[in-house]
Each structure stands twice: as C-alpha cells, then as structure tokens.
Amino acid sequence: MDDGRDALALRFETERPRLRAVAHRMLGSLGGAEDAVQEAWLRLGRVDADGIDNLAAWLTTVVSRICLDMLRSRTARPEDPVGQQVSDRISDDGEHADPEREALLVDSVGRALLVVLDRLGPAERVAFVLHDLFAVPFEQIAAVLERSPAAAKKLASRARQRVHGAPLLPRAELDAHRHVVEAFLTASRGGDLDALVAVLAPEVVRRSDPAAVPAGAATVARGRAAVLEGVAAFGRRAGTAAVLLVNGQVGAVVAPGGRLRVALTFTVGDGLITGYEVIADPARLRALELAVLDPD
CATH class of the missing domain: 3.10.450.50 (Nuclear Transport Factor 2; Chain: A,)
Incomplete structure (x- = not known):
C-alpha cells in the first residue's frame, strides 16, 4: 500500500466512529452499521480521493445513501416480523456480531428512540437522523435523498412530530x-x-x-x-x-x-x-x- 493510500486509510479511520454512529441510528443494528461503513470504504477506494474537497461530508453522504438503500430493501420485505432487521440476519453470524457491544450502543442511543425510529419511513428516518441528531444541513440531506432542500426539511419535520408524538395527558x-x-x-x-x-x-x-x-x-x-x-x-x-x-x-x-x-x-x-x-x-x-x- 503506497503512502497516499496509507494516509487516506488514516483519514477514514478518523471518521469511522462518527460514520458508524450515523449508520447505527439509521439502521438500528450494529452489524448493519459496520457493513454500511465498510461499503463506504470500498467505494472510496474506487474514486479519486484527491478530488474530494470535504472527505467527512462525502463519507457521510455515501454512508447515508447506503443506509437509505438498506432501509428501502427492508421496507420492501413486509413478511419480516416486527423489528426483524434484514441487516441483522446478514451479520448475525459474521465478525460484526457482538451482543455486548450492541447493548452498549443501544443504551447510549436510547432504546426507546431506536424503537420509534424504526416506525419511520426510510426517507423520514434518514432526514431526521442526519439533521436532528447530527446537525447535517438540509442542502446535504437533499443530495442524499435526491430531493429539494425544502422537501428534505418537510421530511425531517414530519419525522420529528412522529418521534415526539402527542401526549394525551397534562x-x-x-x-x-x-x-x-x-x-x-x-x-x-x-x-x-x-x-x-x-x-x-x-x-x-x-x-x-x-x-x-x-x-x-x-x-x-x-x-x-x-x-x-x-x-x-x-x-x-x-x-x-x-x-x-x-x-x-x-x-x-x-x-x-x-x-x-x-x-x-x-x-x-x-x-x-x-x-x-x-x-x-x-x-x-x-x-x-x-x-x-x-x-x-
């Protein structure tokens, strides 16, 4: 591996924890998050990294698009039981399976939040996670979703209303x-x-x-x-x-x-x-x- 590739790998490893956190909140699965981040690394290897002005933003966009595709694939499988994650089944027996680490991540995010996020549509979930949890601007979210910034903002707002709900009691x-x-x-x-x-x-x-x-x-x-x-x-x-x-x-x-x-x-x-x-x-x-x- 040449020096340029080594340097790129180091930069990627610096971003990995944040990318994994983004993917975990989008997918609700540690195994799925690891898979998404690894796929982003593979895609980075297929482009000219010198032409990327903002590597962190580029990686966030790529990971988000990968997660969006995974969420859409999951939604297209209505036969799956409630809460059964397509990505979990792929990774349950793989090297990413780590129940203790998964439990720690779930606790750090909030079990209730992950359960509620699982009720959102793919685009709503991506928009909400990126904007409300990671402060990604709507212009960047729009690029992920291939929609206008105004449409991305509406998706995040609709998701926010569903996440927080409407209590019936004072x-x-x-x-x-x-x-x-x-x-x-x-x-x-x-x-x-x-x-x-x-x-x-x-x-x-x-x-x-x-x-x-x-x-x-x-x-x-x-x-x-x-x-x-x-x-x-x-x-x-x-x-x-x-x-x-x-x-x-x-x-x-x-x-x-x-x-x-x-x-x-x-x-x-x-x-x-x-x-x-x-x-x-x-x-x-x-x-x-x-x-x-x-x-x-």
Whole structure:
C-alpha cells in the first residue's frame, strides 16, 4: 500500500466512529452499521480521493445513501416480523456480531428512540437522523435523498412530530405516571417484591394477548398476588425495557437490541398501577402509536 493510500486509510479511520454512529441510528443494528461503513470504504477506494474537497461530508453522504438503500430493501420485505432487521440476519453470524457491544450502543442511543425510529419511513428516518441528531444541513440531506432542500426539511419535520408524538395527558400527570411505570420496571428487573407491592393496586389486573404467554396459560391475572406470580417471568425481559409513549400515554416496550418484541400499556390511578396489558402479537404491535417520552 503506497503512502497516499496509507494516509487516506488514516483519514477514514478518523471518521469511522462518527460514520458508524450515523449508520447505527439509521439502521438500528450494529452489524448493519459496520457493513454500511465498510461499503463506504470500498467505494472510496474506487474514486479519486484527491478530488474530494470535504472527505467527512462525502463519507457521510455515501454512508447515508447506503443506509437509505438498506432501509428501502427492508421496507420492501413486509413478511419480516416486527423489528426483524434484514441487516441483522446478514451479520448475525459474521465478525460484526457482538451482543455486548450492541447493548452498549443501544443504551447510549436510547432504546426507546431506536424503537420509534424504526416506525419511520426510510426517507423520514434518514432526514431526521442526519439533521436532528447530527446537525447535517438540509442542502446535504437533499443530495442524499435526491430531493429539494425544502422537501428534505418537510421530511425531517414530519419525522420529528412522529418521534415526539402527542401526549394525551397534562405534563404533571404524565410525569407522575412515568414515575410509577419506571418504579415498576426497576422493581421487576431486580425482583424486588416489596417495591412491586408499593406500585401495584390491590385489585390490579394484568391482561396478556395469547402471543405473550406460553400456550395454554391464562391471559388474565386478577389481584396483586396473582399478578406478582407472573412478574418473575417478566423480570427476565425487563432488562431491555424502556419507557415511552404508547398511544399517547406512558407505556413501556421490551426491545432487545432496540428491536420491538413486547409492549406494555398501563392504567394508573392514585399513584398506583390498577391494570396493565402485555402485547406481543406482531399485528397489534404494528398498530401501536409509539413516541419518545420527552425529559421533564
């Protein structure tokens, strides 16, 4: 490898962490992000790098276009289950598979955000990620999407509205409900029965769709004691749970790797959970309106 190629490789490695972060937020998959960045390196090797005025901008555009193509390919496969990533299946058995690293990346981005981003159309997701998360100007985003800057701006605005949603409750009540739901998830993760008793109403009711329980198991549990019996099973899933808005109210999702598997909706009264539903049926999950719960 000549000195020019060595220098170009060093410049690329400097950009790699940022490019991987962009791709990860667009795709929701570490393996897919690594694949996109590697493809950008291969494309860089096929052009005259000396003619590129702004390498960082050029690489961002190329990675974004690669991700856009991957997202469109994924969208064209409606038979895939909810949250199943085409790029994940390609990389699951490859050198990029690293569950621990994936978990760290998901936590750093925000599990709830990745779940909500997965609901956006490809162009909306690319526009939102580039502008709102990485401050890329709309002129550059327009080049990625092959649309006008005004159209790119509209896509980002529409995505922003979907990401943040429309809460159905006043802010104070929303915050109070979030506190209760977060306490429930924390207690579930730790198997803390006393803490669970403190947030569950005596006559609490848990409903689960058939996809959320073993075959033949009851789909309804009534009363605190009956509900607590099933918390141990949920506790194993709660480690990947995140609080967000579900149909405009405080809810939670179980999303390993940022991929939606289960959603929980809650009814809260007088500071206690009076009921909640566990949803795992793919069709019902797709029908839910999910949004990020903004900070206090």
